[in-house]
Amino acid sequence: MVNPWRGEVCLVLDGRAHVMRLTLGALAELEERLGADSLVALVERFEEGRFSARDLLALLAAGLRGGGWQGDEDALARADIAGGPGAAARAGAQLLARAFGAERESRNGGDNGGHGGV
Numbered sequence: 001m002v003n004p005w006r007g008e009v010c011l012v013l014d015g016r017a018h019v020m021r022l023t024l025g026a027l028a029e030l031e032e033r034l035g036a037d038s039l040v041a042l043v044e045r046f047e048e049g050r051f052s053a054r055d056l057l058a059l060l061a062a063g064l065r066g067g068g069w070q071g072d073e074d075a076l077a078r079a080d081i082a083g084g085p086g087a088a089a090r091a092g093a094q095l096l097a098r099a100f101g102a103e104r105e106s107r108n109g110g111d112n113g114g115h116g117g118v
Contacts, residue, residue: 007098008067011060011091012082020063020091022099030062046096053085056092063095 002008002019009020022030027039034055036042045051046059054073061073071079081088 004098007095009063009091009095009098011064011088013064013076013079015080015082018064018069019067020060020095021066022063022095023066026062026066027099029065030058033058033062043096043100046093056089059092059095060088063092 002010007021011018011020027042030036031039031042034042034045036045045055051059057073057076061071061076064071064076083090
């Protein structure tokens, strides 16, 4: 079961539910993999729709590894993602939103209890 307050998102691969979470290590891995100069640049890239299918695979793989999955991008590329590419893109967007507190802020009218969105 996922805990959205911890930034977790569920992704079903090959019929099995997995928890995704962007830990600090997962974010650092993603920054390096995608050649982003900063976390802000990384998020803007996805928000502005300037990402490729490979970028989405990297995001999902980092989130899955942050949740304890032991696979890699090649294994993810071969996996059957429930709901197809659209569901994968929505899960990636939700993962970023939860990691940076966007969902909490929208539910609280922007008040995140002084926790800086994290």
